[in-house]
Amino acid sequence: MSTHSLSHPVNKYFPYNTLRPYQELFIDTVYNSVSSRSHLVMEGVNGLGKTIAVLSAVLPIVKEEGYKVLYCTRTHKQMDRVVEELKAISKRVKISGISIRGRQEMCFNPLITRHASDAATAMEICDQLKQRELCPFYENLDRNAERRSELQLVFESRPFMATEVLEICKHEKICPYELTKLCLGQVDVVALSYIYAFHPIIRGSFFKHFNKPISDFILILDEAHNLPGIAVELAGDQLTLFSIRQAQQEAKKYGHSDIETFCISLEHIVRKISESVEGEVPVNPTLFLETLKDETGVDEQLNFFDYMCALGNTIRKELLTKGRYPRSVIHRVGRFLLNWLQTSADPAFTHILVKYEAKSGTLSSRLEIVSLEPRRIIEPIVSSVHCTISISGTLEPLKSYVKITGLPSTTCCKAVPSPFPEEHILTLSCLGVTTSLNERTPKMYKKLVGKLAEIVRYTPANVGIFTASFDVLEGLLEADLEELIDKPLLQEKRGMRSKENDQLVTKFKLYAERGGAVLLGVEGGRSSEGADFPGKQMESVAIVGVPYMEPTPRVNAQIRYYETQFPRHGHEYGYIIPAIRKAAQAAGRPIRTLEDKGAIIFLDYRFSTRYCRYYLPLWIRKNIKNIPDENGAVAKELVLFFGL
Numbered sequence: 001m002s003t004h005s006l007s008h009p010v011n012k013y014f015p016y017n018t019l020r021p022y023q024e025l026f027i028d029t030v031y032n033s034v035s036s037r038s039h040l041v042m043e044g045v046n047g048l049g050k051t052i053a054v055l056s057a058v059l060p061i062v063k064e065e066g067y068k069v070l071y072c073t074r075t076h077k078q079m080d081r082v083v084e085e086l087k088a089i090s091k092r093v094k095i096s097g098i099s100i101r102g103r104q105e106m107c108f109n110p111l112i113t114r115h116a117s118d119a120a121t122a123m124e125i126c127d128q129l130k131q132r133e134l135c136p137f138y139e140n141l142d143r144n145a146e147r148r149s150e151l152q153l154v155f156e157s158r159p160f161m162a163t164e165v166l167e168i169c170k171h172e173k174i175c176p177y178e179l180t181k182l183c184l185g186q187v188d189v190v191a192l193s194y195i196y197a198f199h200p201i202i203r204g205s206f207f208k209h210f211n212k213p214i215s216d217f218i219l220i221l222d223e224a225h226n227l228p229g230i231a232v233e234l235a236g237d238q239l240t241l242f243s244i245r246q247a248q249q250e251a252k253k254y255g256h257s258d259i260e261t262f263c264i265s266l267e268h269i270v271r272k273i274s275e276s277v278e279g280e281v282p283v284n285p286t287l288f289l290e291t292l293k294d295e296t297g298v299d300e301q302l303n304f305f306d307y308m309c310a311l312g313n314t315i316r317k318e319l320l321t322k323g324r325y326p327r328s329v330i331h332r333v334g335r336f337l338l339n340w341l342q343t344s345a346d347p348a349f350t351h352i353l354v355k356y357e358a359k360s361g362t363l364s365s366r367l368e369i370v371s372l373e374p375r376r377i378i379e380p381i382v383s384s385v386h387c388t389i390s391i392s393g394t395l396e397p398l399k400s401y402v403k404i405t406g407l408p409s410t411t412c413c414k415a416v417p418s419p420f421p422e423e424h425i426l427t428l429s430c431l432g433v434t435t436s437l438n439e440r441t442p443k444m445y446k447k448l449v450g451k452l453a454e455i456v457r458y459t460p461a462n463v464g465i466f467t468a469s470f471d472v473l474e475g476l477l478e479a480d481l482e483e484l485i486d487k488p489l490l491q492e493k494r495g496m497r498s499k500e501n502d503q504l505v506t507k508f509k510l511y512a513e514r515g516g517a518v519l520l521g522v523e524g525g526r527s528s529e530g531a532d533f534p535g536k537q538m539e540s541v542a543i544v545g546v547p548y549m550e551p552t553p554r555v556n557a558q559i560r561y562y563e564t565q566f567p568r569h570g571h572e573y574g575y576i577i578p579a580i581r582k583a584a585q586a587a588g589r590p591i592r593t594l595e596d597k598g599a600i601i602f603l604d605y606r607f608s609t610r611y612c613r614y615y616l617p618l619w620i621r622k623n624i625k626n627i628p629d630e631n632g633a634v635a636k637e638l639v640l641f642f643g644l
Contacts, residue, residue, distance in 0.1 A: 009060035013095075015088040020049045020594060021419035029414055030057035030389060034218060039388045039407050041224070043395040044416040045619045046532075047592045050391050051222070052085045055189070058218055058389070059095060062188055067386055068212060069097075069189040071220045072197055076101060078222060079162065082191040086159035097159040097189035098180060100196070106162060106177040108137050108170065111325050123202060126177075128320050137175040147172065151179060156186040184209045194221075194230050198377050214384040223529075224390035225581050228374040228404050235349075235371035239336040241270055241364050246329040254315060259308060259330055265295040266333075270353070274365040277355045282553040283367070285344035285351040301341060308334025339369055347564070348373035350557035370554045372561040375406030382407060394584040396617055400573055403566060418619030420591060426599040426641040427587075427620060429608040432629025435468045435545025436606070445479035448603055451634055452476070452542055455601055456485040458638035461516040461536035462508065463487070466528045466586040468545030468604075470494050473522060476544070485518055487511075492521035501526040512536040523547040528586035538590040540599040540638070546606050548579045580615035583607075587620055599641055601634060 006014050006024065010031055026044055030053065033040040044050050055071075062069055071082050079099040086097040100106070103122040107113055109129065112122050129135040141148055151172070155165060162180070169176035184190060196206045197219065207214060221227055244267045251260035269291055273283065289301060298304045312331020320326040343349040350370045358364040371377075382388050388407070395401050398413035418425075433448050456463050467473040473491075482489045490508045492501065504519075505527055511517035513536065521527040524547055549555045555575065563570025583602075590598030600620065606612050613621045627633045 006056075009064075010056055012093055013059045013089055014052070014056040015085075015092050016052070020047075022416050023049050023053050023419070026050065026053040026416050027057045029412070029416075030054050031061070033389065033412050034058055034061050034387055037387050039382065039390075039411040041390045041395060041398050041401055041407065041411055041413045042416065043392060043398065043414070043617060045418045045420070045591070045617065046393045046588050047594065047596070048416065048419055051081055052088070054220055054389060054391060055082070055085055055089065058220070059089065059188065062218065063095075067216050067218050068210060069218050069220060070197055071189055071191045071222065072194045073191060073222045074194065074226055076105075076162070079191040079193075082189070082222075083159045083161045086189060090158050095159065095189075096156055096187040097191065098155060098165070098183055098187050099160075099162045099191040100177075100180050100184075101162045102193065102195070103177055106166060106180065108173075108175070109135050114325075123205065125320075125326055128317065128326060132320060134320065134323070135175070137169075137173065138178055140172075141174040141178055144172075144174070148174070148179065148182070152182055152186075155179070155183045159189075181209045185211045194227070195234070197381055198231060199234050200377070200380075203381065214381075215386055217385045219381065219385045219388045221388060221390045223392050224401070225392045225394050225585075227378065227390070228401075229578075231374035231377035231405075232371040235373075235377050237336055237339045237369040238366050239333060240366040241267060242358070243329050243332055244270065247333045250315070250329050254311075256311065256330075259311070262296050262298060262304070263333065266292065269295060270365055270367060273353050274355050277353060277365070280352050280354040280368075280552050280554065282557070283351045283353050285340060285349075288351070289341065289344060301337075305334045305337045305341065309338065336367070336369075340367070343369055347561065348376065350554060350561075352553050368554075370557065372558050373565075374404060379406040393588055394581045394617055396615065397577070400569070400577060403569075404562075404573055415618055419594060420596075420619070421594075422623060424594075424597045425591060425619075425623065426637060427602075427624045428600070428627050428634065428637055429602040429605070429624050430627045430629070430634065431605045431608060434604045434606060435472050436604075440472070440475060442479065445475045448544060449476055449479045449481045449484055450631070451601075451603055452481060452544075453484045453486075454632070454635040455540055455542050455599075455638065456487055456516075456518055458635045458642070459516065459540040459599065460642055461539045462512050462533065463516065463518045464527075464533065464538045464541040464586075464589055465518060465520045466523045466525070466541065466543055466589075467521075468523060468547040469550075470522055472545050473520060476520075481520075487515065488517040490517055490519050492519075492525055492527055496526070498526065505531050509533070509537045523586045524582035528582070528589065531589070532592050533589050534592040534596055539597065539642070540601065541587060541590050542601045542603055543583050543587055543607070544603045546579055546604055546612065547582045548575065577615060580612060584617055584620060597642070599638060 006027065010027055026048065029042060030040060058069055073079050083097060083099050086095055089095050103112060103126055112125055130138050133139060165176045165180055169179060196202060244263055248260050248263040251263060293299060293301060308330050312328035312334060315328040316326035350372060352368050352370060353365055354368055355363060355365050396415060402411050430451060433451065452465060488511065490504055508517055508519045519527060559570045559574035562574040566573055587600045590596060608626045613624065
């Protein structure tokens with residue numbers, strides 16, 4: 001830490017008396033980039049203080065030029081962190097900001113909170129409820145204009161978290177989501193989910209509330225390594241056998257035998273394709289449509305799919321009028337098939353059938369439209385705003401991120417050195433072990449478990465173990481991991497919901513001052529990316545294997561597509577980089593503050609190779625020490641590091 005000497009005007013907005021190492025470099029780079037309207041991609045390890053640094057650098061320009069800041073994050077906790085820092089700034093200078101969550105989280109109407117399955121559906125239902133004057137919370141907001149104006153002035157005067165808005169609106173019995181939208185045009189900073197900025201339908205509706213051209217926005221992308229994955233997910237679609245059967249029943253109920261017959265044939269085709277499938281299989285989209293035409297006798301497919309959507313809308317309006325949840329599965333099937341038709345000849349999409357285990361425990365199938373091109377979702381927004389600032393602890397190689405996201409070639413790229421004292425971080429790569437698919441034998445799992453037992457025994461408090469996949473996780477358990485460690489084991493499960501995982505993490509953290517525990521999860525899972533473990537909450541982390549994706553049809557299609565777009569880099573962009581980023585994210589869990597001491601142990605010899613190391617962040621790769629395949633070798637390093 002050092003007393004800061006930031007130049008005016010940034011000095012006015014930075015709320016703390018001291019700067020962390022390299023924080024001034026981060027601030028100067030952001031300030032200069034925004035001033036020159038340049039896009040910026042910046043890597044900085046967690047714990048650097050990136051949130052306050054970027055806000056302090058951007059706000060002087062925002063206040064002087066009249067811009068708006070959209071601060072995109074993945075989680076509610078990250079949104080809260082943005083508002084917390086704005087509150088610290090507001091003690092020095094007048095600043096305003098608000099965080100906004102999805103309608104499902106900011107709605108009191110049970111028709112949405114209980115039934116809306118996704119953000120787009122929630123938006124559609126909300127619009128219909130408002131149009132038909134069927135939402136009392138919206139009506140109360142509209143009715144009590146004087147009180148609404150009073151609350152607006154309050155929320156626009158200083159930073160507010162979404163939870164604070166919710167609490168006040170619950171007492172007032174008015175809609176917090178609509179009230180927040182009314183404030184958007186007047187606040188300086190909005191902390192929000194990526195979906196608001198990048199979902200094509202939601203974005204169009206959302207930006208109307210600002211009364212500003214999109215060129216007046218500065219877009220901050222936190223944990224930006226997630227952006228390509230978010231983009232392709234937003235562009236994709238899927239349809240389950242269960243939905244097809246529900247559409248049959250809905251058509252029968254409303255007397256539409258043509259749609260009922262069509263859905264019976266559609267179900268038959270999907271079942272026939274899935275008969276011999278394990279996992280997933282590519283589906284020729286054009287051949288599928290031709291088969292559908294032959295079996296159903298529907299020649300004008302575009303018209304028929306449009307007809308299904310129109311009928312579904314009619315059914316939804318009728319249900320809403322009766323005060324029931326306005327859901328139509330006919331509409332869902334029609335919309336999916338329209339998407340299938342529109343993407344069938346597009347090389348930026350692949351079409352697959354997936355066989356999976358349903359909640360009931362039985363096998364089922366679904367059709368998926370998989371987007372391969374993140375730039376189609378990303379480019380319309382990044383090319384229109386004043387500038388973007390992409391920040392994360394795991395963005396290297398930075399130029400690959402620029403290419404994949406479609407940022408201009410003139411984008412400024414910078415990796416900020418780690419502020420952590422080198423003696424506070426121990427990074428080991430163990431030789432002689434691997435989770436490579438053809439080497440996952442009982443003998444290898446026993447060896448891995450032996451090294452994990454050493455790590456657990458010679459770490460004073462909590463330990464995190466993150467594996468390449470759930471298969472590897474289960475292999476460790478079958479090799480008696482739980483029996484051979486001397487601390488309680490808390491395990492992430494397949495399909496675990498967000499709330500369940502939060503409870504698991506909270507329970508794990510409580511062991512930090514009680515002798516420690518072990519958190520067993522997967523690289524790329526909720527605990528390995530979305531949670532912080534400062535101090536004793538995670539003193540050592542073991543990365544068991546490189547989380548390369550299984551070479552499924554979708555993964556192979558992504559590699560092939562990237563090869564057409566970025567010659568000689570398809571395998572690197574579509575396979576290598578996503579895996580190493582997951583491992584790096586997990587590796588960074590123990591190091592959150594300058595005072596933390598953390599050990600990172602890679603249990604896979606591949607991390608010792610030049611090839612894998614190249615893709616790791618600089619702060620990790622520069623001090624990796626290779627450990628021989630000997631019993632006690634890891635224990636010796638940990639004893640010296642922790643001073644046991």
